[in-house]
Amino acid sequence: MTVRIPLETLRGFAHEALTRSGLSEADAATAAEVIVYADEHGFTTHGTNALAGIYSPRLRDGRINAAAEPRIVADTVSAAVIDGDGGLGLVTTTMATDLAVEKARQSGIAMVAVRNSSHFGSAGYYAHRATEAGLIAIAMTNCGAQGVAPPLGGTIRMLGTNPLAVAAPAPGGAPFVLDMSATTVATGKIRAAQREGRQVPGGWLVDHHGETVTDPDAYFDGKADVTWLGGSAVTGGAKGYGLALLVDLLCGPLAGASFGPTPDLLENGEERPDTDIGHVVIAIDPAAFGAAESFGAGARTLLDTVAACPPARPDGYVTYPGAPEAARSAESRRDGVLLPGPVAAQLVLMADQLDLSVPAALRPEVLRPEAVSA
Amino acid sequence: MTVRIPLETLRGFAHEALTRSGLSEADAATAAEVIVYADEHGFTTHGTNALAGIYSPRLRDGRINAAAEPRIVADTVSAAVIDGDGGLGLVTTTMATDLAVEKARQSGIAMVAVRNSSHFGSAGYYAHRATEAGLIAIAMTNCGAQGVAPPLGGTIRMLGTNPLAVAAPAPGGAPFVLDMSATTVATGKIRAAQREGRQVPGGWLVDHHGETVTDPDAYFDGKADVTWLGGSAVTGGAKGYGLALLVDLLCGPLAGASFGPTPDLLENGEERPDTDIGHVVIAIDPAAFGAAESFGAGARTLLDTVAACPPARPDGYVTYPGAPEAARSAESRRDGVLLPGPVAAQLVLMADQLDLSVPAALRPEVLRPEAVSA
Numbered sequence: 001m002t003v004r005i006p007l008e009t010l011r012g013f014a015h016e017a018l019t020r021s022g023l024s025e026a027d028a029a030t031a032a033e034v035i036v037y038a039d040e041h042g043f044t045t046h047g048t049n050a051l052a053g054i055y056s057p058r059l060r061d062g063r064i065n066a067a068a069e070p071r072i073v074a075d076t077v078s079a080a081v082i083d084g085d086g087g088l089g090l091v092t093t094t095m096a097t098d099l100a101v102e103k104a105r106q107s108g109i110a111m112v113a114v115r116n117s118s119h120f121g122s123a124g125y126y127a128h129r130a131t132e133a134g135l136i137a138i139a140m141t142n143c144g145a146q147g148v149a150p151p152l153g154g155t156i157r158m159l160g161t162n163p164l165a166v167a168a169p170a171p172g173g174a175p176f177v178l179d180m181s182a183t184t185v186a187t188g189k190i191r192a193a194q195r196e197g198r199q200v201p202g203g204w205l206v207d208h209h210g211e212t213v214t215d216p217d218a219y220f221d222g223k224a225d226v227t228w229l230g231g232s233a234v235t236g237g238a239k240g241y242g243l244a245l246l247v248d249l250l251c252g253p254l255a256g257a258s259f260g261p262t263p264d265l266l267e268n269g270e271e272r273p274d275t276d277i278g279h280v281v282i283a284i285d286p287a288a289f290g291a292a293e294s295f296g297a298g299a300r301t302l303l304d305t306v307a308a309c310p311p312a313r314p315d316g317y318v319t320y321p322g323a324p325e326a327a328r329s330a331e332s333r334r335d336g337v338l339l340p341g342p343v344a345a346q347l348v349l350m351a352d353q354l355d356l357s358v359p360a361a362l363r364p365e366v367l368r369p370e371a372v373s374a
Numbered sequence: 375m376t377v378r379i380p381l382e383t384l385r386g387f388a389h390e391a392l393t394r395s396g397l398s399e400a401d402a403a404t405a406a407e408v409i410v411y412a413d414e415h416g417f418t419t420h421g422t423n424a425l426a427g428i429y430s431p432r433l434r435d436g437r438i439n440a441a442a443e444p445r446i447v448a449d450t451v452s453a454a455v456i457d458g459d460g461g462l463g464l465v466t467t468t469m470a471t472d473l474a475v476e477k478a479r480q481s482g483i484a485m486v487a488v489r490n491s492s493h494f495g496s497a498g499y500y501a502h503r504a505t506e507a508g509l510i511a512i513a514m515t516n517c518g519a520q521g522v523a524p525p526l527g528g529t530i531r532m533l534g535t536n537p538l539a540v541a542a543p544a545p546g547g548a549p550f551v552l553d554m555s556a557t558t559v560a561t562g563k564i565r566a567a568q569r570e571g572r573q574v575p576g577g578w579l580v581d582h583h584g585e586t587v588t589d590p591d592a593y594f595d596g597k598a599d600v601t602w603l604g605g606s607a608v609t610g611g612a613k614g615y616g617l618a619l620l621v622d623l624l625c626g627p628l629a630g631a632s633f634g635p636t637p638d639l640l641e642n643g644e645e646r647p648d649t650d651i652g653h654v655v656i657a658i659d660p661a662a663f664g665a666a667e668s669f670g671a672g673a674r675t676l677l678d679t680v681a682a683c684p685p686a687r688p689d690g691y692v693t694y695p696g697a698p699e700a701a702r703s704a705e706s707r708r709d710g711v712l713l714p715g716p717v718a719a720q721l722v723l724m725a726d727q728l729d730l731s732v733p734a735a736l737r738p739e740v741l742r743p744e745a746v747s748a
Contacts, residue, residue: 077451077452078452079481081663108452109453113663150683151692178617178620184610203605227609239552306528312527312583
């Protein structure tokens with residue numbers, strides 16, 4: 001079952017939920033943008049699903065500081081560190097993105113790291129935001145102590161999915177937006193399969209003997225781990241594992257946030273605070289490379305060329321990262337944002353807790369059979 | 375069959391071969407460093423194997439400009455573009471790395487792009503070089519028109535392996551050095567299997583119906599393509615494909631080099647010049663982030679923690695990218711650099727062509743049974 005809700009209605013609802021959860025009007029507007037971007041582009045685990053499941057409850061109980069005043073604690077011509085003051089990652093990382101863009105326009109390339117922050121939602125939002133200013137950007141985050149996979153060949157989950165997004169402008173069509181985790185899949189997809197009683201595809205999970213497992217319960221029972229991008233050591237798993245380490249090195253030790261498994265976690269199962277997460281945003285201005293116009297034109301040519309490659313299968317198609325999401329965005333703007341029924345149900349519950357009126361489109365009676373096959 | 379040759383002997387031999395191929399003393403010294411780094415660290419396809427197979431012949435016949443005078447054609451506080459003047463990628467990219475390091479020390483992060491360059495050897499060398507100055511670095515290259523894989527789901531090989539290396543200093547042990555292609559494996563490994571009459575592991579090659587293929591001939595016959603890191607679309611192949619596009623976007627349109635498949639190539643099979651390749655080096659100075667000391671200490675902690683994870687299999691081990699290569703380097707320095715017999719034989723042939731005396735260690739009579747099982 002799914003619902004469709006007009007984009008502006010969803011944005012207004014998210015904004016209102018955030019202010020009722022304690023955020024200022026300005027911060028709520030910023031965060032609602034990030035949240036709605038995710039739903040609009042089809043990243044439905046990271047949009048209003050996270051609003052109801054993570055942001056609103058944690059803002060209300062103080063695990064995330066609703067009154068945070070992030071401040072710049074290190075600052076050079078092309079580098080900065082923001083202390084997030086325990087606030088919402090959506091707000092601190094938008095600030096970091098805009099600062100990186102501003103600095104890159106001055107210097108050519110800039111990098112802003114954020115510490116003392118929390119879950120930042122869809123990595124692609126920040127990278128995509130920079131492309132609207134004509135810049136190339138990279139955004140990444142570590143994941144606190146919620147390890148999902150052991151070091152390659154190991155037994156203890158020490159690292160998160162550590163997502164990484166890269167985007168580049170390509171005027172005349174959809175920009176390039178690669179939004180990826182360092183694991184084969186984000187854990188939300190394992191959870192969705194479990195909820196819906198489905199097996200997961202071979203290659204997503206591996207048990208402690210190195211055998212592939214398709215029962216999603218095995219992940220939650222600790223009997224199987226999510227694989228690194230590339231799978232086993234033979235097929236390049238060290239690369240996905242290495243990318244996860246890269247993200248943790250930059251978002252942890254460089255940003256001044258926590259990283260890896262803390263000794264506490266290993267010894268007694270204690271959890272880190274939700275706001276000990278780090279992020280990094282890098283922005284690159286093609287103009288500094290003498291490519292103010294030629295970069296976008298070249299990017300367009302490259303992306304159009306690969307997308308025009310004949311498909312191998314008669315029913316197949318060729319595309320590039322960013323194009324399917326742009327098509328989904330256009331659909332969302334035209335027909336309304338498609339949300340899974342369980343997300344809509346969560347939003348209704350959240351609205352109830354916040355004493356917020358529920359948009360008609362989210363009401364249970366409008367739930368309709370899934371339009372898209374599973 | 376393998377040989378072992380003292381590191382300094384190999385470096386001297388490479389240096390002499392390069393001057394006899396036309397390079398100046400200074401450029402030969404620079405290039406010999408990069409070449410020997412590859413052999414020393416176990417990247418034997420990218421060391422003296424490339425010297426004999428690529429650099430020396432192309433320097434001699436002019437496909438690579440031995441007298442190149444690379445110059446900086448764009449320059450800001452944290453960005454620069456180098457025109458390589460058709461010269462050797464090993465020289466232009468070392469220059470780019472040192473410029474990026476120098477700029478990053480001033481500004482915090484810097485990026486140098488190179489155009490009009492050629493094969494740059496081991497990407498890890500440049501990233502590793504920056505760690506010796508205490509910086510974090512990223513190095514990447516596109517691959518000219520020698521496409522090895524189609525866009526995901528497509529039929530025409532349009533993109534190269536597009537390698538990417540990232541390194542970070544971690545004093546007190548081996549640095550983090552991730553040196554990866556965007557494909558599951560570099561094509562040198564397919565070629566080695568073919569030469570040795572071995573099948574390749576499942577997952578490396580896929581035919582046009584999406585089925586895995588283990589016969590290396592299928593790749594050279596055009597019946598199967600190298601897979602993207604992640605494999606099929608279901609297991610994350612769009613991520614490896616996306617990383618290849620990222621590398622091509624930065625090394626092509628941003629650097630001002632060629633990219634993707636040229637229309638010429640698609641229409642009439644013409645090849646691009648060998649010197650239409652682009653590279654990018656990014657350097658990051660932890661000091662700008664207030665982490666001059668804490669970054670290295672934190673990186674050491676993270677890397678030691680993951681490497682201490684208990685292995686899943688009794689005969690297994692856990693490590694991190696950079697550690698096995700550092701162990702190989704120590705072995706090379708102690709016992710001499712291990713080269714495959716066919717590489718030694720190629721070097722003997724090259725020495726003959728250059729009228730250069732062959733180090734005793736490379737002579738055929740010292741070839742010995744392979745010490746390491748295949």
